[in-house]
Amino acid sequence: MQIETRAELPRSEAIAIVIAVSALLAAAIWLLPPAPPSVSQHRLPFDSAELLITGTLTVALLVVVAALPLAFLSAVFIHVLPEVSKRRMFAILLILAQSPLFLWGFAASIPLLASAQMWPVPALVGYFSAILGILSFPRLTVQILSELEAMPEVWQETIIGLGASARQLYWTLILPAARSASFRHLFAVMGSAMTEAAVSLLILGPTVTLAADISGGLIGRGAHQMLLNLSTYKLHLLFLVFLHMLTQLGARWRLQHGGGRL
Amino acid sequence: MMARFGKPNVFKMYSLASLPLVLPFGLLLFLAVWAVAFTEVWNGGLSWGFVFGHLLDSLSVAVTISASAAMTALPFVVTAASLSNRWFRRSRVLANVIADVPQLLLVPIGALVLLHTGSGNGTLFLLLLFFNGSWFAHHSLTRMAATRHVTWQALQGMGATRWQIVQIVYLRQALHHTLDLVPFMVSRVLGQVLFIGIFAPHWHLAPASLWLGWTAAATPPPLSLTTAELLVLLTTSLILNYLAYRLSRRSWEVSPTLGHFCTAWSEYCE
Numbered sequence: 001m002q003i004e005t006r007a008e009l010p011r012s013e014a015i016a017i018v019i020a021v022s023a024l025l026a027a028a029i030w031l032l033p034p035a036p037p038s039v040s041q042h043r044l045p046f047d048s049a050e051l052l053i054t055g056t057l058t059v060a061l062l063v064v065v066a067a068l069p070l071a072f073l074s075a076v077f078i079h080v081l082p083e084v085s086k087r088r089m090f091a092i093l094l095i096l097a098q099s100p101l102f103l104w105g106f107a108a109s110i111p112l113l114a115s116a117q118m119w120p121v122p123a124l125v126g127y128f129s130a131i132l133g134i135l136s137f138p139r140l141t142v143q144i145l146s147e148l149e150a151m152p153e154v155w156q157e158t159i160i161g162l163g164a165s166a167r168q169l170y171w172t173l174i175l176p177a178a179r180s181a182s183f184r185h186l187f188a189v190m191g192s193a194m195t196e197a198a199v200s201l202l203i204l205g206p207t208v209t210l211a212a213d214i215s216g217g218l219i220g221r222g223a224h225q226m227l228l229n230l231s232t233y234k235l236h237l238l239f240l241v242f243l244h245m246l247t248q249l250g251a252r253w254r255l256q257h258g259g260g261r262l
Numbered sequence: 263m264m265a266r267f268g269k270p271n272v273f274k275m276y277s278l279a280s281l282p283l284v285l286p287f288g289l290l291l292f293l294a295v296w297a298v299a300f301t302e303v304w305n306g307g308l309s310w311g312f313v314f315g316h317l318l319d320s321l322s323v324a325v326t327i328s329a330s331a332a333m334t335a336l337p338f339v340v341t342a343a344s345l346s347n348r349w350f351r352r353s354r355v356l357a358n359v360i361a362d363v364p365q366l367l368l369v370p371i372g373a374l375v376l377l378h379t380g381s382g383n384g385t386l387f388l389l390l391l392f393f394n395g396s397w398f399a400h401h402s403l404t405r406m407a408a409t410r411h412v413t414w415q416a417l418q419g420m421g422a423t424r425w426q427i428v429q430i431v432y433l434r435q436a437l438h439h440t441l442d443l444v445p446f447m448v449s450r451v452l453g454q455v456l457f458i459g460i461f462a463p464h465w466h467l468a469p470a471s472l473w474l475g476w477t478a479a480a481t482p483p484p485l486s487l488t489t490a491e492l493l494v495l496l497t498t499s500l501i502l503n504y505l506a507y508r509l510s511r512r513s514w515e516v517s518p519t520l521g522h523f524c525t526a527w528s529e530y531c532e
Contacts, residue, residue: 014355021359029370033377074282081275089279095503096283098446099453107496108290111297134286141282188362195364211366218369230373237370244364 014252022245029238035231053239055208056194059129063193064186066133071140076170076178078141079148090145097138105135121208129193136189140182147181148174184251191247195240210236294493320452327390328447332440335395339402339439343410343432344424350410354403360396365454368393390454394447402439406432445506449499 078089108131112119119127151173159169195211214233342353368389376385417427 013352017352017355018359021356021363025363025367025371028374031374032370070282070286074279077275077279077282081279082272085272085276085279089276089283091507092280092283095500095507096287098506099449099499099503104287104290104496107294107493110294131290134290137286138283191362192364195366214366227373227377230370237367240364241367244367248359248362 011252015249018245018248018252022241022248025241025244026238029234029241032231032234033227035228051208052210052213052236055125055212056210056240056243058125059132059209060190060194062126062129063133063136064190066130067137067140067189068182068186070134070137071144072178072182074137074141075144075148075181076174078145079174079178093138093141093145097142105131108134125208132193136193140185140189143185144178144181147184148177151177187247187250191244191251194243194247210240291496320455321448323455324448324451325444327387327451328394328444330387331391331394331447331451332398332444334391335399335402336436336440338395339399339406339436340428340433342399342403343406343436344428350403350407354400354407357396357399357403361393361400363393365393390451393454394451397450398439398443398447401443402436405439406435442509445509446503449502449506452499452502 074093078086078093081089109128112124112127155173156169159173164172194209214236217229217233338353338357342350342357345353372385372389375388376382379385413431414427417431422430
């Protein structure tokens with residue numbers, strides 16, 4: 001068997017796999033038994049659909065706004081550290097990125113829980129988007145840093161050999177590479193923010209995203225009741241599958257064409 | 263690299279690199295502690311026996327699930343490694359795509375299984391196996407991809423058959439990855455079990471019961487105890503992850519450069 005040094009799957013095949021997995025998820029949702037009339041009140045009503053969908057997209061965008069600068073700066077600064085220091089910082093990053101970040105999310109929501117009065121919805125969305133951004137960025141940083149580290153050494157040697165200053169090295173090599181790596185991995189961050197914002201928002205009462213609405217309806221139910229309730233959220237879930245599929249497709253698309261490898 | 267431009271100020275570089283990490287997580291912790299202190303709900307009501315009992319229960323659940331998930335995914339990993347390049351890549355992308363499915367979207371699958379089997383704990387176990395098995399497969403195949411062209415070429419050059427290569431290299435590599443990845447998977451499963459506690463508290467998983475106070479957040483009294491427990495859990499999860507990092511470092515020491523170190527954890531290593 002001939003072994004190729006560069007092993008990338010054609011984009012069409014990667015996209016087909018993403019669509020197939022999303023179709024399976026959608027089929028599982030579709031196959032849920034219909035909810036009895038007594039609990040089928042909670043359909044996605046058209047008046048609140050706009051709020052939920054807007055809330056979901058807003059949270060996802062704000063998460064990116066919060067996570068991107070943090071991930072970008074930490075990846076660039078860690079990349080230029082001396083080798084030993086770089087290893088230490090990467091270990092800390094890895095430990096943070098792999099820890100159960102839900103715990104941090106709930107720790108950060110204590111001010112809201114302890115607050116005597118309810119926060120206005122825009123403040124809630126902003127606060128939790130910032131928290132979700134903080135929780136997402138270590139994973140984004142690992143991805144950006146790994147792409148920076150994968151840059152061929154010869155590029156840096158060439159630029160330095162041509163007499164570039166440290167600042168020119170930053171502007172011509174490191175920052176462009178970090179920028180294209182950041183945008184390549186942003187879609188995945190947005191996707192997880194869209195579907196997992198629930199965990200941070202569900203305890204607050206007002207449901208402003210699709211995922212938070214589902215969580216609010218399911219929380220604390222027994223097995224049977226949960227199953228019945230879940231059936232009433234088919235449209236919510238299908239919409240989330242659709243958004244998830246879009247972000248996954250976006251990530252695969254950019255992997256091949258987004259800015260390219262330097 | 264920066265040493266080329268004169269003696270680097272390592273302290274300044276360290277400060278710059280650690281600020282984006284320390285500031286946000288420090289802020290989260292400060293907010294939590296400040297809120298607890300401000301509302302005077304921290305009344306020292308932390309029962310260490312209770313917390314450590316929960317932690318031990320949680321750990322045993324997480325270790326069992328992680329080990330089972332790794333063992334379940336192992337045949338898939340070895341089979342994928344023995345396939346041609348094209349099918350190896352397809353398997354890798356498939357494992358990656360499944361591992362990226364958000365937990366919330368797995369709830370309907372669990373509901374369907376529950377509907378047909380009627381076994382709550384069985385369903386839960388199956389979901390966790392599936393979800394974490396794909397994570398294990400994704401990372402194991404990613405690591406294999408980093409060295410695949412070298413191992414195949416070297417062994418094929420020596421006249422080894424495909425089955426021999428699988429036996430000599432890939433089976434051992436996959437077992438090695440099990441040792442490396444299971445410690446990280448333990449803390450990952452811990453988070454999932456807490457997540458399940460929110461959606462399905464009737465499953466009564468040990469760590470999940472800690473969340474019952476949180477989910478009934480409208481009433482402050484449960485906050486006093488569970489906040490303390492949360493802080494203990496936060497610290498413990500970081501310590502656990504540090505231990506996982508130390509345990510799994512062995513494989514990275516094969517190649518001392520950070521490039522390999524990063525590659526082992528990157529989604530797109532080629």
